Amino acid sequence: xxxxxxxxxxxxxxxxxxxxxxxxxLPTSAETFYPGWRFAPPPGVTVVQGxxxxxxxxxxxxxxxxxxxxxxxxxxxxxRSGTIVVDSQAHFLYxxxxxxxxxxxxxxxxxxxxxWSGTHRVTRKAEWPxxxxxxxxxxxxxxxxxxxxxxxxxxxxxxxxxxxxxTLYRIHGTIEPWTIGxxxxxxxxxxxxxxxxxxxxxxxxxxxxVVL
Numbered sequence: 563x564x565x566x567x568x569x570x571x572x573x574x575x576x577x578x579x580x581x582x583x584x585x586x587x588l589p590t591s592a593e594t595f596y597p598g599w600r601f602a603p604p605p606g607v608t609v610v611q612g613x614x615x616x617x618x619x620x621x622x623x624x625x626x627x628x629x630x631x632x633x634x635x636x637x638x639x640x641x642r643s644g645t646i647v648v649d650s651q652a653h654f655l656y657x658x659x660x661x662x663x664x665x666x667x668x669x670x671x672x673x674x675x676x677x678w679s680g681t682h683r684v685t686r687k688a689e690w691p692x693x694x695x696x697x698x699x700x701x702x703x704x705x706x707x708x709x710x711x712x713x714x715x716x717x718x719x720x721x722x723x724x725x726x727x728x729t730l731y732r733i734h735g736t737i738e739p740w741t742i743g744x745x746x747x748x749x750x751x752x753x754x755x756x757x758x759x760x761x762x763x764x765x766x767x768x769x770x771x772v773v774l
Contacts, residue, residue, distance in 0.1 A: 630654075630668020630742050632757050637664035641772065646684075646733075646765065648751055648773040650677065653743045655733070655751065657764060667761065670741040670752035678749055682727035684769040687762060688712070691723040696730050699748055721755040722762040726771055733771075734758060 630653070641647060643660030650671045656664040672678065690712035700706050710717050720735020735755040736742075742754060751773075753761065 626668065626739060626742050626754070632665065632667050632760065634659070634663055635666045636662055637666070638662055639664070641770070644764075644766070644769060646761075646769060646771045648733075648771065650679070650774060655753065655761075657761060665764075667753055667757045668742045670736065670738075670744055670746045672747050672749045673745045676747070676749045678731070679773050681773070682729060682731075682771050684724045684765055684767055684771060685727055686725035687765070687767065688723045688725070689762075690721060691717075691719045691732075691734065693717050693719045720753075720758060722758045724758075724762065724765060724769075724771075733761070 635656075637656055637658065639645075639647065639656075639658055641658050643658050645658045647656040647658065647664075648654075648669070648671075649656070653669055653671060655667045655669045657667070658664050692712045693710040694708070695703075695706045700708070712719065716737065718737055719732070720737060723732045723734040725732050731749050731751070733751045733753065735758040736752040738746075738752075739754045741752060746752065
């Protein structure tokens with residue numbers, strides 16, 4: 563017959579073993595977080611104060627302004643929890659948590675002449691996506707490859723991609739983290755790889771995406 567002490571010890575061991583599972587299954591609702599919750603910067607990224615003036619100012623040491631770190635913020639919106647809202651002008655992407663809160667990520671957005679806005683749905687998700695530059699992009703930049711397989715260190719799509727409707731636009735990672743907070747792309751929305759992986763795990767197919 564097991565003693566009370568033995569049963570308690572085994573229960574404690576089982577509970578400790580389950581902790582990683584419990585933490586990985588934490589809900590993404592507003593109750594999980596509180597305003598001001600700020601995640602640590604990604605590995606290899608140095609945090610600086612203020613916004614970058616341009617990409618070259620940030621490139622030397624792979625620096626990202628602290629304002630662009632993933633963090634929970636107060637966010638009033640009529641959109642339902644789970645919706646993605648992209649504020650292109652402020653260089654923020656919001657994942658709506660509900661209860662007046664959102665998980666905010668820093669992003670890089672379209673450069674002058676390539677801006678766009680609208681509402682779409684996530685129609686596809688890809689890990690280590692391949693890259694097929696559109697024909698018009700290759701005409702502008704003849705040196706681009708016709709196709710690049712995913713997972714390469716020089717693939718600009720980074721670690722994950724969320725495809726938006728039937729458009730050529732995507733929310734994806736980047737191999738240039740210093741461009742977060744700038745107008746740099748041909749229309750796609752860039753995130754540091756650690757952030758796009760985090761968002762990828764939270765987002766379901768058919769998620770509503772509002773680009774302002």
